[in-house]
Amino acid sequence: xxxxxxxxxxxxxxxxxxxxxxxxxxxxxxxxxxxxxxxxxxxxxxxxxxxxxxxxxxxxxxxxxxxxxxxxxxxxxxxxxxxxxxxxxxxxxxxxxxxxxxxxxxxxxxxxxxxxxxxxxxxxxxxxxxxxxxxxxxxxxxxxxxxxxxxxxxxxxxxxxxxxxxxxxxxxxxxxxxxxxxxxxxxxxxxxxxxxxxxxxxxxxxxxxxxxxxxxxx
Numbered sequence: 444x445x446x447x448x449x450x451x452x453x454x455x456x457x458x459x460x461x462x463x464x465x466x467x468x469x470x471x472x473x474x475x476x477x478x479x480x481x482x483x484x485x486x487x488x489x490x491x492x493x494x495x496x497x498x499x500x501x502x503x504x505x506x507x508x509x510x511x512x513x514x515x516x517x518x519x520x521x522x523x524x525x526x527x528x529x530x531x532x533x534x535x536x537x538x539x540x541x542x543x544x545x546x547x548x549x550x551x552x553x554x555x556x557x558x559x560x561x562x563x564x565x566x567x568x569x570x571x572x573x574x575x576x577x578x579x580x581x582x583x584x585x586x587x588x589x590x591x592x593x594x595x596x597x598x599x600x601x602x603x604x605x606x607x608x609x610x611x612x613x614x615x616x617x618x619x620x621x622x623x624x625x626x627x628x629x630x631x632x633x634x635x636x637x638x639x640x641x642x643x644x645x646x647x648x649x650x651x652x653x654x655x656x657x658x659x660x661x
Contacts (some may be wrong), residue, residue, distance in 0.1 A: 484573035484589045485522035486532070489605055490517055492600045497595055498542060500535040500553055500563065503527075504570075514553045522587055525573035532571040535563040536600040566600045574627075585610035 491499055499517035506529040517523070517534075525532060541562040547554055571590075577583045589605040604621040609630045611617070619628035 447585065450489070460637055473601065478579060479576040480579050480583075482574060482577050483524070483526040483581045483584050484575070485586075486523045486571055486573075486590060487520070487528070488534075488590050488592060488602070489524045490515065490591050494536075494592055494595055496567060497536045497540055497564075498539055500537055502533045502535070503530055504533060504555070507532040512558045515551045516553060523561070525571070527578065531573065533569070534566045534571060536595045564595065564600050564603055568602060582612045583609050583610070583630060584612045626630070 458517065459489055488499060500514050501517050501523055502514040503512040503525065505511055510528060522656065523532060548557065574586050587608040590602040591605040593601040593603040604624050606618050606620045607628060607651040617631060620626060
């Protein structure tokens with residue numbers, strides 16, 4: 444009977460560990476990785492001072508056209524917010540020689556936008572769409588993306604991806620450079636859930652050893 448009980452405990456130990464990990468995985472999934480969470484987003488253009496003959500115009504728009512904003516001249520260092528309802532941005536370049544400061548501007552706003560369309564130089568990428576959600580495991584609160592002007596000519600404005608900054612919910616931040624233009628560099632703060640498995644595995648092994656020692660003495 445004792446031999447049978449010892450063998451049963453030994454055979455049940457791996458199963459117990461597996462069940463513990465499986466259950467904890469489901470529990471942690473509810474807390475850490477139930478899906479995704481919304482993040483706020485803004486973007487900036489970092490090298491406009493290298494193109495002094497041009498101004499950059501940003502038109503923040505929405506899938507709900509009634510929420511479209513007035514086109515504005517971009518200011519160096521500004522991070523344009525795209526966190527409102529399903530919004531996105533169209534970016535244009537405009538020769539300073541085509542801008543009448545008295546008739547075409549009001550503060551930072553571009554007046555008479557429709558009449559100026561023939562003078563606007565569109566971007567190749569058409570529009571900037573924000574990152575709206577990220578996996579919960581990353582614990583991201585805000586995202587700030589940086590673009591760089593790659594080229595401006597009479598036909599188009601070309602932007603390239605520069606870097607992306609992730610602001611975590613613990614108030615820390617991390618900036619990642621784009622190594623490949625079409626591949627988003629992900630946050631380093633990942634696989635958090637894995638660290639919860641280590642103490643659970645350890646406790647399972649300790650518990651199993653305690654049962655083994657107790658049965659050995661009986």
